[in-house]
Amino acid sequence: MTGEGSALAKRVAISDVAARAGVSPTTVSHVLSGRRHVSEVTRARVRSVMDELGWEPNQLARSLRMQRTQTIALIVPDITNPFYPSVARGLLDVVTEPGYQVLIGNTDGSSQAERDLVARMVTRSVDAMVFAGYYSKASDVTAAVEAGIPVALMGGRRASPGIDVLSSDDLAAGEIATRYLIGRGYHRIGFITGPSGDGPPADRVKGYRRALTSAGLRFNSQLIVREEFSRAGGTAGLQKLLELRKPPRAVLCTNDMVAIGALDVARARGLRVPDDLAVMGFDDIEAAALISPALTTIAGDPREQGRAVGRVLLGRLEETGRLEGTAASLPQRILFAPSVVPRESA
Amino acid sequence: MTGEGSALAKRVAISDVAARAGVSPTTVSHVLSGRRHVSEVTRARVRSVMDELGWEPNQLARSLRMQRTQTIALIVPDITNPFYPSVARGLLDVVTEPGYQVLIGNTDGSSQAERDLVARMVTRSVDAMVFAGYYSKASDVTAAVEAGIPVALMGGRRASPGIDVLSSDDLAAGEIATRYLIGRGYHRIGFITGPSGDGPPADRVKGYRRALTSAGLRFNSQLIVREEFSRAGGTAGLQKLLELRKPPRAVLCTNDMVAIGALDVARARGLRVPDDLAVMGFDDIEAAALISPALTTIAGDPREQGRAVGRVLLGRLEETGRLEGTAASLPQRILFAPSVVPRESA
DNA sequence: CTGAAAGCGCTTACAG
DNA sequence: CTGAAAGCGCTTACAG
Numbered sequence: 001m002t003g004e005g006s007a008l009a010k011r012v013a014i015s016d017v018a019a020r021a022g023v024s025p026t027t028v029s030h031v032l033s034g035r036r037h038v039s040e041v042t043r044a045r046v047r048s049v050m051d052e053l054g055w056e057p058n059q060l061a062r063s064l065r066m067q068r069t070q071t072i073a074l075i076v077p078d079i080t081n082p083f084y085p086s087v088a089r090g091l092l093d094v095v096t097e098p099g100y101q102v103l104i105g106n107t108d109g110s111s112q113a114e115r116d117l118v119a120r121m122v123t124r125s126v127d128a129m130v131f132a133g134y135y136s137k138a139s140d141v142t143a144a145v146e147a148g149i150p151v152a153l154m155g156g157r158r159a160s161p162g163i164d165v166l167s168s169d170d171l172a173a174g175e176i177a178t179r180y181l182i183g184r185g186y187h188r189i190g191f192i193t194g195p196s197g198d199g200p201p202a203d204r205v206k207g208y209r210r211a212l213t214s215a216g217l218r219f220n221s222q223l224i225v226r227e228e229f230s231r232a233g234g235t236a237g238l239q240k241l242l243e244l245r246k247p248p249r250a251v252l253c254t255n256d257m258v259a260i261g262a263l264d265v266a267r268a269r270g271l272r273v274p275d276d277l278a279v280m281g282f283d284d285i286e287a288a289a290l291i292s293p294a295l296t297t298i299a300g301d302p303r304e305q306g307r308a309v310g311r312v313l314l315g316r317l318e319e320t321g322r323l324e325g326t327a328a329s330l331p332q333r334i335l336f337a338p339s340v341v342p343r344e345s346a
Numbered sequence: 347m348t349g350e351g352s353a354l355a356k357r358v359a360i361s362d363v364a365a366r367a368g369v370s371p372t373t374v375s376h377v378l379s380g381r382r383h384v385s386e387v388t389r390a391r392v393r394s395v396m397d398e399l400g401w402e403p404n405q406l407a408r409s410l411r412m413q414r415t416q417t418i419a420l421i422v423p424d425i426t427n428p429f430y431p432s433v434a435r436g437l438l439d440v441v442t443e444p445g446y447q448v449l450i451g452n453t454d455g456s457s458q459a460e461r462d463l464v465a466r467m468v469t470r471s472v473d474a475m476v477f478a479g480y481y482s483k484a485s486d487v488t489a490a491v492e493a494g495i496p497v498a499l500m501g502g503r504r505a506s507p508g509i510d511v512l513s514s515d516d517l518a519a520g521e522i523a524t525r526y527l528i529g530r531g532y533h534r535i536g537f538i539t540g541p542s543g544d545g546p547p548a549d550r551v552k553g554y555r556r557a558l559t560s561a562g563l564r565f566n567s568q569l570i571v572r573e574e575f576s577r578a579g580g581t582a583g584l585q586k587l588l589e590l591r592k593p594p595r596a597v598l599c600t601n602d603m604v605a606i607g608a609l610d611v612a613r614a615r616g617l618r619v620p621d622d623l624a625v626m627g628f629d630d631i632e633a634a635a636l637i638s639p640a641l642t643t644i645a646g647d648p649r650e651q652g653r654a655v656g657r658v659l660l661g662r663l664e665e666t667g668r669l670e671g672t673a674a675s676l677p678q679r680i681l682f683a684p685s686v687v688p689r690e691s692a
Numbered sequence: 693c694t695g696a697a698a699g700c701g702c703t704t705a706c707a708g
Numbered sequence: 709c710t711g712a713a714a715g716c717g718c719t720t721a722c723a724g
Contacts, residue, residue, distance in 0.1 A: 013702085064716050092451075385694090410701070
């Protein structure tokens with residue numbers, strides 16, 4: 001019984017390869033890394049022993065020694081929200097090739113969970129971190145920053161040392177949507193926004209207002225209604241808008257779910273969309289293309305955002321590798337411009 | 347200049363705590379783990395130094411020493427397919443509390459990528475692995491099995507040593523769907539299935555056939571059409587079915603996308619759904635509830651599947667911890683029963 | 693009740 | 709061109 005095939009067979013280590021090849025671990029390490037010259041013959045011998053024993057360096061040991069884990073943390077509120085898997089995909093797209101892996105964490109938006117996860121990631125010595133919260137702010141990631149880990153904050157408002165910020169340009173989104181509607185001849189445009197007066201939804205309203213103004217149209221606060229971010233919110237919102245003395249001919253909804261709720265009431269009332277009423281959403285969720293009439297909406301590109309995040313972080317990682325202690329380049333803030341996806345509803 | 351506040355401040359190590367508390371690292375380690383008695387006084391002193399210096403053990407060092415990384419790999423074909431984020435969520439649900447983190451990998455279904463990722467995960471000494479491929483089989487994960495890493499294979503056909511298999515019960519799904527339709531008075535039922543004659547889609551057809559038979563209904567192969575897994579496939583499939591001399595009164599579609607395609611032709615031809623034609627899908631994608639008429643479909647519970655996967659793996663991990671080399675319990679195969687989500691279309 | 697030492701598996705100054 | 713040794717930061721037999 002050699003035990004060779006056993007599931008419990010000890011993993012082969014660099015010392016095994018060295019012994020078998022009749023060289024030192026140092027040399028084995030160097031044929032692997034190529035960081036110093038090794039004579040043709042020994043190199044060949046070592047290579048063949050590596051293959052023979054199927055040796056691959058233990059990343060754990062390597063990480064401990066090199067102080068680099070080749071790992072990036074991705075912390076999100078809810079991986080089940082389709083935006084984040086797309087971001088994850090984009091991140092993986094650019095980060096896999098250079099040898100990084102990604103560790104995911106789900107916070108449910110709880111700041112307790114956020115702190116715990118950030119701490120655990122630090123404890124695990126991730127090389128970089130992307131953090132997305134419902135209301136991302138720098139203070140959520142201080143533990144990482146203090147540990148010298150570069151972080152990319154998604155959805156944050158401003159960059160700070162150690163923290164690059166990447167987010168959707170919600171103001172532009174609102175502006176673009178409104179301009180699209182105006183261009184199609186709608187001048188009386190309602191807006192069903194979210195319950196609170198700040199954050200991305202408020203930025204969209206700001207963009208809407210700006211587009212109105214620059215088109216010489218009057219902004220009318222009666223046309224803005226605040227509702228929950230849900231199908232029911234859309235229903236309620238459109239109902240209110242339709243009760244107005246002069247109801248809008250088009251309605252912008254703060255997200256696609258809300259727009260779908262608005263379409264429900266249009267259907268129930270027998271309104272033709274978009275002839276009697278144009279409806280437009282934001283986000284471009286999968287259902288937007290599948291419902292009837294298909295929803296015209298504003299799309300970001302979450303996968304591309306993920307790629308951008310990856311690139312930014314890779315850049316930071318290169319910096320810290322090279323210039324040890326030298327001043328890093330300034331933290332960036334990157335805004336993603338959205339575009340309209342014209343379909344049937346507007 | 348103390349450098350204390352610098353981003354480059356060395357992380358504090360166990361030896362720092364020990365020195366400052368006037369004890370050995372051994373003792374510090376033991377107050378942390380509680381694995382041996384430490385006198386009240388020294389324990390208190392060590393604790394306060396820990397707090398003061400903010401020390402947390404470096405997981406890397408700990409992992410290297412203990413041969414346990416507290417990491418689980420999750421390898422999926424496409425994290426962007428909503429099934430997988432739900433699985434990920436369920437996995438996180440059960441695995442976070444006991445201190446595990448999850449490393450994700452995306453293969454795009456390429457077996458090259460699958461092999462590479464499995465190898466990389468092994469190299470990183472993950473404690474366990476969940477693997478989902480488009481056609482998962484044991485041979486995809488041999489590298490992990492050989493390294494003694496317990497794996498949970500999602501969607502596989504049979505368990506084998508070191509590999510537990512968890513999958514949806516597609517046969518039951520087909521049967522349940524068909525029975526539902528029969529129960530609602532539909533006796534002539536068409537089936538738009540996928541292009542190939544095996545895998546989950548074929549199992550669904552088998553279940554359909556079985557339900558028909560056990561209800562005393564005749565199986566008619568003309569009512570089965572093979573199409574692509576897409577909206578266009580659903581359109582084409584229903585068109586063929588409607589050209590039959592005696593077209594079906596109800597149609598089962600191999601997934602919700604296909605069902606949506608079928609609904610497109612029903613709408614175009616002015617058929618009332620479900621009165622003239624009942625349409626039913628599988629999977630319960632988000633859009634199923636949002637379209638009109640809302641789609642009646644068969645739902646699995648991916649998040650619960652993820653939880654189950656987590657539980658199985660946690661069980662295996664406990665086994666290997668306890669009985670070193672003793673025979674592990676037999677590999678399991680767990681099948682998830684789906685249920686119908688009655689909505690408007692059937 | 694506590695500590696010195698070995699060792700997990702690598703990489704990299706240092707020396708020749 | 710190559711190797712012996714130190715060290716990354718822990719845990720745990722071993723010894724007292």
